[in-house]
Amino acid sequence: MAHVLDEKKQLLVAAEKFKDQLSKIKVLAFDIDGILTNGAMTYLNDEIGFNRTYHILDGYGMKMMKDLGFKVGVISGADGIPVRKRFQDILKCDFVFLGNEDKREAYKNVLKMGYKDEEILYMGDEFIDVAILKRVGFAATVPNSSVEIQEVAHYVTKREGGNGAAREVMDMVRYAQNLKAPILEF
Numbered sequence: 001m002a003h004v005l006d007e008k009k010q011l012l013v014a015a016e017k018f019k020d021q022l023s024k025i026k027v028l029a030f031d032i033d034g035i036l037t038n039g040a041m042t043y044l045n046d047e048i049g050f051n052r053t054y055h056i057l058d059g060y061g062m063k064m065m066k067d068l069g070f071k072v073g074v075i076s077g078a079d080g081i082p083v084r085k086r087f088q089d090i091l092k093c094d095f096v097f098l099g100n101e102d103k104r105e106a107y108k109n110v111l112k113m114g115y116k117d118e119e120i121l122y123m124g125d126e127f128i129d130v131a132i133l134k135r136v137g138f139a140a141t142v143p144n145s146s147v148e149i150q151e152v153a154h155y156v157t158k159r160e161g162g163n164g165a166a167r168e169v170m171d172m173v174r175y176a177q178n179l180k181a182p183i184l185e186f
Contacts, residue, residue, distance in 0.1 A: 015175035021138045022176035026119040032076035034125035038162030049080040061167040077101035101128045140169045
């Protein structure tokens with residue numbers, strides 16, 4: 001229990017430190033491989049391609065943030081049937097841009113939805129994410145990303161990609177904006 005309280009306290013401190021930036025966030029955008037997964041892939045076959053493993057904390061966090069009124073989506077060089085199924089069909093993301101390692105056009109499409117740079121949070125872990133990380137209102141990455149990526153980010157998560165790192169940042173946004181998790185009661 002003490003570990004859980006320590007983790008929450010650390011997130012509250014981080015949320016307070018970045019409150020000015022986090023309080024403006026309306027859009028949450030995530031890279032997939034290395035952020036929502038640990039980067040490992042399993043080749044299934046020619047029809048399906050590669051499969052990835054996701055952490056339920058991140059997926060549920062994305063659904064929760066949508067329920068709280070945020071636009072949530074992915075911008076990734078990855079593509080494939082399992083990826084599309086997860087983010088389009090299961091999580092019903094507001095935007096899903098896949099299959100292009102040059103992510104700048106996808107980011108411009110998010111801006112065309114009526115948002116400003118300072119209203120967008122992006123999590124990425126690779127050099128192809130740097131252009132977006134430098135532009136957004138809040139940039140986050142994971143501890144196993146390259147040093148150059150960590151230098152660009154506002155925040156480096158305690159958790160690694162695929163192990164609840166995205167949820168860590170989503171919780172920081174909730175705390176900074178004083179939003180409660182939707183807990184069902186009897």
